[in-house]
Amino acid sequence: MNTIREENVLEVQKVVMAFGGLIALNDLNFRVKKGIIKAIIGPNGAGKTTLFNIITGSFSPTEGTVRFKGRPIQHLKAHKIAYLGISRTFQTVELFGNMTVLENVMLGCHTRIRTSFMASGFVLPRSRRREKRIRESALKILKFIGLADKFKDSADSLPLGEQKILEIGRALASEPELICLDEPAAGLNETETHMASSLIKAIRAKGITVLLVEHDMKMVMNIADDILVLNYGRKIADGPPEDVRNSPMVIEAYLGAEA
Numbered sequence: 001m002n003t004i005r006e007e008n009v010l011e012v013q014k015v016v017m018a019f020g021g022l023i024a025l026n027d028l029n030f031r032v033k034k035g036i037i038k039a040i041i042g043p044n045g046a047g048k049t050t051l052f053n054i055i056t057g058s059f060s061p062t063e064g065t066v067r068f069k070g071r072p073i074q075h076l077k078a079h080k081i082a083y084l085g086i087s088r089t090f091q092t093v094e095l096f097g098n099m100t101v102l103e104n105v106m107l108g109c110h111t112r113i114r115t116s117f118m119a120s121g122f123v124l125p126r127s128r129r130r131e132k133r134i135r136e137s138a139l140k141i142l143k144f145i146g147l148a149d150k151f152k153d154s155a156d157s158l159p160l161g162e163q164k165i166l167e168i169g170r171a172l173a174s175e176p177e178l179i180c181l182d183e184p185a186a187g188l189n190e191t192e193t194h195m196a197s198s199l200i201k202a203i204r205a206k207g208i209t210v211l212l213v214e215h216d217m218k219m220v221m222n223i224a225d226d227i228l229v230l231n232y233g234r235k236i237a238d239g240p241p242e243d244v245r246n247s248p249m250v251i252e253a254y255l256g257a258e259a
Helices: 048-055 078-084 101-110 117-122 125-145 160-172 190-205 217-223 241-245 248-258
Strands: 008-019 022-033 037-041 063-068 086-088 178-182 209-213 226-231 234-239
Touching (some): 008 209, 022 048, 022 226, 022 234, 037 190, 048 178, 048 209, 078 086, 101 160, 125 160, 160 178, 160 190, 190 217, 217 241, 226 241, 226 248, 234 248
Parallel strands (some): 178 209
Antiparallel strands (some): 008 022, 008 063
C-alpha cells in the first residue's frame, strides 16, 4: 500500500436523497482514501447511480455534505466539480459517435483549459499552440489506454468494449484526481472485462483515485481495495473485500443472489 492512501480524497456525511416520497439514499456516510480503488455494489435500485450523480453534480442531496479534498461540493454545478478534479463515465456509453477517437479525447482535455473569446475566435498563435498541446495530450492518453492505433477511426465504429475504454480515456483527459466509473464492465465479454480491469489498475498506479460502481463481482473482488455495499439506499457494509465477502448482511442482500 502507498503512503498517499492515508488521506481521504472524498467524504460523504449524512447524505439523504429524496425524490418526493421515495428515499433513494438514507443517512449515508463513507470515505474514500486517496489512491485506491473503492467499489460500490448493491442490488438494482440500491442508490448507486444516484450517489454518483450527487458526487459529480447532477443532483444536490436533500440533506448532508459531500467533501472533495476537504471542500464541500454538494451544491456545486457539474462543470465546477469537473474543474476541481472529479470526472465520470456513464452506464450507457456517451461518446460523439460521428467524431474520431482522438477528437473524443480532445474534448475531455478542453474541460481543463480556459481560452479567451478572442483567441478562440481568431485562431491566434496562442490558440494554435493550445490545440497542439491538447492533441499531444490526447494522443498520450490513447497510448495509455491502448487505442493509439485507432485515433483516426470514428468512435461509433469501435466495439462496445473499446467504446467503454475510450470513454474512460476521455474522462482521464480532464486530469482528474478522482474518476467515477459507472459499470465499466456492463455488456462486456471476459476478455474485454480483463482489459477494463487492467486499465483501472493502471489508473490507480498513476495515483488517481477510482470510485467504481459495478455488478461483476469477480471483477470487483479482484481489483477493489475497499468495497461499499448499499441496500435500499443504506450502507450495510464498508471495508476490504475479504470482510465484505464474509458479511452475513451482504450475503443475504446481494452476494447470496450471485451464488
